[in-house]
Amino acid sequence: MGYEIKLDIFEGPLDLLLYLIRKNEIDIYNIPMAVITEQYLQHLEVLKSLNLDLAGEYLVMASTLIHVKSRMLLPVEADADENGEEDPRADLVRQLLEYQAFKEAALTLDRRLLLGRDVFKREAWPELEKSGEEEEDLVELNVFELVAAFQRMTANLRKEDVMEIETEKMSLSDMIHEIMERLGEKKDVSFTDLLGESPTRKRVIYTLLALLELMKIRLIRAFQAGPFGPIRIFPAVEEWNGRPQGDH
């Protein structure tokens, strides 16, 4: 190959094309399709040989280039209406110019005085914890937040616990029964309560799996009062018999 190939990560096929156009000092309104298509394909080969995951968009662009190139080869009919026949490259050029404009706009944005990089405001103060548990503002959690809480729990586990060889037999259905039983006794239970005093990693995992399963089949609902607050589990259908609502 007569020229070196740049392996910067391009932001996409349009970015790669713009790079090739700039590198070859080509007039964007008069792109030599053969040259550009060939160089584009060579870049794709290199990217492929490096086992880089080649996004489908690059291949779509390759086929567009080849298509335009082949249309350029077709003879223009002499008697064709001059205004009716658009240059086969017109769409591509429009796309490139549009992309280039936004690429420049992105750089212009980046040159501004950015908050948190060039200028700073006063640090936000931490909100004081609200007093009184009864006033907790409960937010319904989704599965991702539950998993995040799980990650915090496992991060807090003591190292020794992780190293212990566990002999306790545990099964998912046992855990599900246990959770439902405890929810039957009390009207709600917190994630930490379910884990017990010094939870093993295995117990944390089983508890989480059981909770996820129960959330999926909509037997329970999980709530959290603010970020990092305790996660409280409620039965989805309130069906404890004989117990008054406000009972603790």
Place this chain on the structure above:
Amino acid sequence: MEDLRAIIETLLFASDTPLGVDRIRDILGEAERTEIAQVIADLKREHDERKGGFQLCEVASGYQFRTRPDLALWIKKMRGLKPSMLSPAALETLAVIAYRQPVVKADIDRVRGVDVSGTLKGLLEKKLVRMLGRKDVPGKPIVYGTSKKFLEVFNLKDLSELPTLRELKELQE
């Protein structure tokens, strides 16, 4: 009224987000808009002349105390952390949204020539972009736009302060 000056300064100092004239008037209860604007202009000039560590800046339709850009190095030293900046892909996506809003994802994909799902999600998480609603076309795609935080982070008074897109005018002919 010297008192008003102190009150407005204290509000601007304590607020976490930029305060607009209307918001300040809501808090004060009385006082004319023009009066508040005058006090803010005075405060701004006062802080500029003082050449201290911070300035009063007009941003996101409000006012906020910010550090001087030429002193950024010291704050970075204090924090010890590199600020998390936006990737070129995120900036491009943000630029398309900023200039084309309200815009659906398919249009951003088309302009950038790639699938922007990942970068769009990141921008939504950073709250620089927000969902404006759904477009009334088949599939009811979500319409995106920039947030107030975008103006705050990019130091813009409002969207009209965005520089015009080069080349794009001739394209639209």
